[in-house]
Amino acid sequence: MTDALSSLKILACQLAVPAMTTAAGRDAHLQRSASLVTQQLRQTAANVVVLPELSSIDYSRAAFANLDELAETADGPSFQVWREVALRGKCWVVYGFAHRGEHGYSIASAAISPRGKQVGLYYKLHLAQFGDSMEKEYFVAGDPRLMVLNVGGFTLGTIICYDIRIPELCRTLALDHGVDVILHMGAYARDASFDSWHQFVTTRAIENQCYLLSLNRSGAHFGHSVFCPPWVDADHPPDCFDEHTEQIQLLTADRGVINSVRQTYTFLGDRLKEYCLPVVP
Numbered sequence: 001m002t003d004a005l006s007s008l009k010i011l012a013c014q015l016a017v018p019a020m021t022t023a024a025g026r027d028a029h030l031q032r033s034a035s036l037v038t039q040q041l042r043q044t045a046a047n048v049v050v051l052p053e054l055s056s057i058d059y060s061r062a063a064f065a066n067l068d069e070l071a072e073t074a075d076g077p078s079f080q081v082w083r084e085v086a087l088r089g090k091c092w093v094v095y096g097f098a099h100r101g102e103h104g105y106s107i108a109s110a111a112i113s114p115r116g117k118q119v120g121l122y123y124k125l126h127l128a129q130f131g132d133s134m135e136k137e138y139f140v141a142g143d144p145r146l147m148v149l150n151v152g153g154f155t156l157g158t159i160i161c162y163d164i165r166i167p168e169l170c171r172t173l174a175l176d177h178g179v180d181v182i183l184h185m186g187a188y189a190r191d192a193s194f195d196s197w198h199q200f201v202t203t204r205a206i207e208n209q210c211y212l213l214s215l216n217r218s219g220a221h222f223g224h225s226v227f228c229p230p231w232v233d234a235d236h237p238p239d240c241f242d243e244h245t246e247q248i249q250l251l252t253a254d255r256g257v258i259n260s261v262r263q264t265y266t267f268l269g270d271r272l273k274e275y276c277l278p279v280v281p
Contacts, residue, residue: 004153008181008253011046011091013037013055014225016218016246020058021066023077030056030081040248041089048092048151049085052185052217053124053161054107056097059187059217064138071100074110074121086112092151094158096185099123099142106142107135109158109185111149120158122147125169128162131191132221135162146173154180154253161186164200164214167207174208174268181253184214190221201228202238209262211253218246227251230261 015033020026037049056078057063057070072078078097086093091114099108099121107127111120123142127135149156157173164170164184173179182204188197197214205212205228216225225241227249232238241247262268 004255005047005151006255008048008152008154008255009044009046010181010213010227010251010253011037011040011044011049012213012215012225012227012241012249012251013049013051014216014218014223014241014247014249015051015055017052017055017058019060019062020070021062023069026057026070027077030077034081034085036248037085038088041085041091044250046089046091046250048094048156049089050183050185050213050215051082051093051095052215053096053109053187054098055095055185055217059189061134064134067098067100067105067138071098071105073100074108074118076100079110079112079118083112083116083118086114087116090114092149094149094156094183094185096160098139101140101142104140105138107139107160108142109147109160111147111158120147120149121145122158122160124160124163126162126166131193132189133162133191146177148173148177148179154255156181156183158183158185160184161188164204167204170204170208174210179208179210180255180258181211181213182208184212186214186216186225188216188222188224198224198226198238201226202232205230205238206232207267209265209268210258213251216241218242218244220244230258231265 107124
């Protein structure tokens with residue numbers, strides 16, 4: 001059994017995704033992305049690599065109109081490429097892709113262990129249909145399930161983009177599954193909802209007393225990923241990525257920080273067992 005880690009090293013990849021409508025374009029992008037990540041892993045070791053939502057394909061109507069060519073099965077090209085990265089880097093890889101299932105296409109994330117085995121598959125529970133998002137026109141919600149991983153004694157839970165705006169999901173991960181880190185994979189476009197995004201990240205991290213990585217793709221219309229600690233104040237701000245450019249950062253989740261925050265601020269333990277209370281007229 002692997003010894004528990006005192007800190008977790010996360011290689012967070014705010015990567016550029018080019019426009020594409022063909023499998024050849026997708027596969028070329030996958031090879032480039034894997035090369036960048038592998039090069040980074042040669043310079044610094046990480047426990048887990050994280051990619052954005054739908055990191056294998058462009059987030060656009062043009063791409064979504066070609067899901068018959070771009071979507072994959074769970075063991076498709078994305079898995080094959082990231083499996084090699086996991087094996088060579090001796091690390092976990094959590095990546096996003098368009099999943100081809102029996103009932104249609106779903107927005108999915110998958111996890112690969114350092115031994116190259118796919119150990120988890122999560123389908124986005126809440127499809128976004130506002131601003132620059134048009135997911136309900138192309139995707140269906142997949143089999144409802146959670147993905148919870150144990151990496152060196154740290155419990156990780158995954159959510160995708162719009163999922164963060166539904167508080168019950170993060171609350172369930174925190175209260176029922178004891179997550180220490182939430183991996184939030186996004187494709188946050190700079191529409192009317194963009195400016196509220198970081199507020200949701202900070203709130204979910206503080207209220208659930210966990211680290212929260214909210215990872216976007218890069219580009220003129222995307223960018224500005226954020227890594228939020230379990231407590232935020234003037235001395236402990238979130239760690240923000242560049243506003244637009246491609247950037248790979250090595251981040252640290254510290255067990256001591258999690259324990260200290262939970263001991264100092266006891267609001268998780270101070271909850272009532274039941275909030276379905278009588279209303280006084």
